[in-house]
Amino acid sequence: MESALLCASRFFPSRIKHYSEVGSFGRNYHSSFCAQVPYSNSLSSRNFGTARRSRIVITSAFGREVKKETIIPEPDYRIPAVLLGxxxxxxxxxxLSAAFPIGLLGLLLLVQxxxxxxxxxxxxLEVKIGxxxxxxxxxxxVGGKNRWKYSTFLNWELWWPNFPILVYFKEKQxxxxxxxxxxPVIFNGKQLYDVMVERCGSSKTSAPK
Structure with missing residues (x-):
């Protein structure tokens, strides 16, 4: 839990900004798992729940680079609630000997x-505060800024999809x-999974039901 639980005071999130892609011709985008991933017009609109748009996605019919919106998954309080309960x-x-550490962890994740x-x-992907x-x-x-380029991702997983507890990723940056x-998955698990697939490539074993 190196980057999350032990460094709680450094890492502190909120809402997702809605992602919507506009384009009549479709597009290709780079993936850390595959060289090129086809993107069809039938999938050109995604619903990430309650969200807001940060900028318009620009598409091109001539294969030019496509700009993506900034997306921030919404908070999910289920894990803190379960721990505190x-x-x-x-x-x-x-x-009391078991209640104290579990309650402390619940409070920590609630603040996060x-x-x-x-x-x-x-x-x-970057971790930011407030x-x-x-x-x-x-x-x-491990040093360095809490920002990792998608192109450096080697693998990632979401455990467990029906009730996400942890998100793992390995990067070479x-x-x-x-x-x-x-x-810890203190964000909306479906939103987190969808944007990870779109930006980082498909997870090898995880898939929300």
Whole structure:
């Protein structure tokens, strides 16, 4: 949980900005898993729930580069709620030794859910803080900025799709042999999965039901 749980004070998100693509001819975009992924007009509009648009997507009939919207998945409080509820149940049965760490983790993730944001811009995923999207600073464990280009992703997974708990990804930007990152899914899991597939390529094993 190197990049999320232990560095909570650095990582603090909120809402998703709706993603919609406009184009009558379709397009191709680069994927970290495949060289070119066809994009058809039938899939040119996606619904990410309650969202807002940050900028218009520009398409070209002549194969020129397509600009993507910045997308920020909405917060999801289910994991903090489950942890705090479990802690409350343990207090009720007088199991304080287990209730304290679970409750503390629940409070930690509750604060993270309120403040931390995953920002998917045109070329990279970046962790930012607050409504003003402030910089999260340098990664305290592996160094470097908390921003990773999609082209450097080697693999990613979402565990578990029906009730997402963790999102994992491995990138070679931090170090050539690959750096692993784990984050608790304190965002809307469907929105997170969809934008990861669109920007980073298909996950090898995960797929929301």
């Amino acid at each position: 479990t802690a409350g149940g343990l207090v009720y049965v007088d199991n 859910t309120t403040r931390v944001r995953f920002v998917f811009d045109e070329e990279a 409504d003003q999207l402030q910089e999260s600073g340098e990664n305290a464990f 931090t170090k050539p042999e690959g750096q692993v990152h784990f984050f």
